[in-house]
Amino acid sequence: MGKPTGFQEYERNPMPARDPLVRISDFHEIYAQHEVHVLQEQGARCMDCGVPFCHADTGCPIDNLIPEWNDLVYHDRWQDAYERLAKTNNFPEWTGRICPAPCESACVLGINEPAVTIKSIECAIIDRAFEEGWVKPNPPANRTGKTVAIVGSGPAGLAAADQLNKAGHAVTVFERDDRIGGLLMYGVPNMKLDKGIVQRRVDLLEAEGVVFKTNCNVGGGPSAHGTGSESEIIDPEDLKRDFDAVLLACGALKPRDLGKLPGRDLAGVHVAMEYLHPATKSLLDSNFTDGDFIDAEGKDVIVIGGGDTGTDCIGTAIRQGCKSITNITRREREPDERDEDHPWPGPSGTFYVDYGHAEGAAKFDRDPREYGILPKAFLDEKGDGHVTHVEIERLHWTKQDGKWSSTPTGNIEKFPADLVFMAIGFTGHDTPTLVEKFGVETDEWGGAVKAEYGEFATNVDGVFVAGDMRRGASLIVWAIAEGRGAARKIDEHLMGHSELPAPGVTTQLTSSAG
Structure with a gap:
């Protein structure tokens, strides 16, 4: 090659x-x-x-x-x-x-x-x-007469919609937000994924016959970032009655929180999606003229969590003109080269400078990341109900018998903070009402809907699940894999067999096709 x-x-x-x-x-x-x-x-x-x-x-x-x-x-x-x-x-x-x-x-x-x-x-x-111009609408030549409802329009739901539509089924996608795309639209900032690129693909799917319904809150109840409560409520029983199959692809948007820390309820302390979602929506709706977003201009900003979402908070705050930006994480700094804990061919686990880190270094002459830090409390030193500082304790990391562990050092500090964004991951779906009304079983923690791996079928006949809602918060490429796999199983359920490619069978199908 x-x-x-x-x-x-x-x-x-x-x-x-x-x-x-x-x-x-x-x-x-x-x-x-x-x-x-x-x-x-x-x-x-x-x-x-x-x-x-x-x-x-x-x-x-x-x-x-x-x-x-x-x-x-x-x-x-x-x-x-x-x-x-x-x-x-x-x-x-x-x-x-x-x-x-x-x-x-x-x-x-x-x-x-x-x-x-x-x-x-x-x-x-x-x-x-x-x-x-090589990418053109290619609607199926024939329709099967079968109908599929997909709840959620993130990458898993859209991948399944694309595949099932190719198979000739009539696909309708229900989304509780006002735009299609899920986290691709409102969770990932525009500077990392332009929303015109998301909409371009949505338009293509629509031209191929996929039906999209926005502002549809299946099951009712607000989302973790506050959207959906004002949308049209769709009864899950209606979907089970009106469609031959239903796929749940609602993601895993329930945020991990630091709710037990003193001062968590202070104004200015938010989970990441409470910040990122309205920022992108305001950009798309009005180029920020509506003021309907959290503005970091002139403020000291603390981002808790060292992953992609934390980086997105950093990049957004810098563009809004924050006074300072500090990204804190419990972890030790990653090594520059692969170590024994990260053997090839798995993830390298090495130090990486993402776009937000580079921007912080360029703007403030330092990488915004601070390692080995444990948040202890959110402080209100003005007494007006708004956060002013984050109290932290430095950690000391050591490795013994192949295992890393951290020890509190007793070194307590206070970081100035007008805004705090927690980007420490997600614990599962944020649609408990939907799950209850569909009657699908969840894991013992209630965060993921149970389905046999590779089968994607829930305990309710004709109801399937895919993406983060099934496997937990993961990568976009895994969401696409899940959507493709679920589409093949739904096609088999509807038709008795399937020729749709999916992970694990794609190579055989493409090879047989030449």
């Missing part, structure tokens, strides 16, 4: 980005474009490695045929590369931007050299496909 000696001749050159000090003045995408010859060189770095771990168990969960489209890019066969990519990935324009790329962690070249830039090549392929 690629050029046999390419990995020896060319260095890794990942997707470029606009200068941090320039891009923080707007909410446009941070990315820049490679020249074509650079992308071909990057494709040439893909090795004829015999066993392509990039799409093995520890790599891409949707069976992306990565070495094949790397080779096609190297040979300047871009349309062929797009057609190969589209066989396995419904939405490469999204994964090419926001997926953390487990494929690159599993790249064989990555054992002793920087991995192939799989993610940026994928993004370039689909962007060019749209520019060249």
Whole structure:
């Protein structure tokens, strides 16, 4: 695949980005474009490695045929590369931007050299496909007469909708927000995933026959970030009666909280989605002129949590003109190289500078991250009910018998804070009323709907579940994998058999098709 000696001749050159000090003045995408010859060189770095771990168990969960489209890019066969990519990935324009790329962690070249830039090549392929007009509506030639309702329009729900529509079923997607896309629309900031790119794919699905219904709150009840309570309430019994199958793909949006800390109820202390969701909505609705968002301008901001969502809070606050930004996490700083706790081909676990970190360093002359910190309390030193500081304790991390543990040091400090955003993960779905009214069983913690792995069927006949609602909060590429897998099982349920490709069967189907 690629050029046999390419990995020896060319260095890794990942997707470029606009200068941090320039891009923080707007909410446009941070990315820049490679020249074509650079992308071909990057494709040439893909090795004829015999066993392509990039799409093995520890790599891409949707069976992306990565070495094949790397080779096609190297040979300047871009349309062929797009057609190969589209066989396995419904939405490469999204994964090419926001997926953390487990494929690159599993790249064989990555054992002793920087991995192939799989993610940026994928993004370039689909962007060019749209520019060249290769991506066109392709509605099914025949309809089966079967109907499917999908609750939730994130990547799992939309992937399932795309697949089931291709099979000829009539698909209706119900979304409680006013726009389609789930976290792709309102959870991921515009600078990381432009909402025009999300809407472009939604429009394509609609042109192919998928029906979208927004402001529809199936089951009733507010969401974790406050939306849905004013939407039209849809009775789950109506969906079970009116559709031949129902797929629940509502995500895992219930936030992990620090509710037991003193001062948690102070004004200015929020979970991340209470900040990110209205910020993007206000941008799309009015370019921030409606004022219907939390504004960090001129404020000291503390972000708790060191993952992607925390980075998104950092980037948003900087663009709003915050006075300072500090990102605190319990963890120790990651190593610069793989260690014994992170063997290849799994996640590297190495130190990584994301876009928000780079922007913080450019704006404030320091990386905003502070490691080994335990939040102790939210303080109100003015006595007006609004947070003014976060009290923290420094931790000391040690490793013994292969296990890491932290010890409180007794070193207590106070960080100034006008706003605090908790981005410490999610604990499960935030739709208890929907789950109760459908009658589906959940795990012992109530956070995930139970379904046999690979089957996606709940205990209620004709009701299926996929995505984060089934497996817990995970990656976009896993959500797409779940949607594709659930679509195949729903197709089998409706028709008695299925020819839809899905993770674990895609390779066989594409091989038999030539």
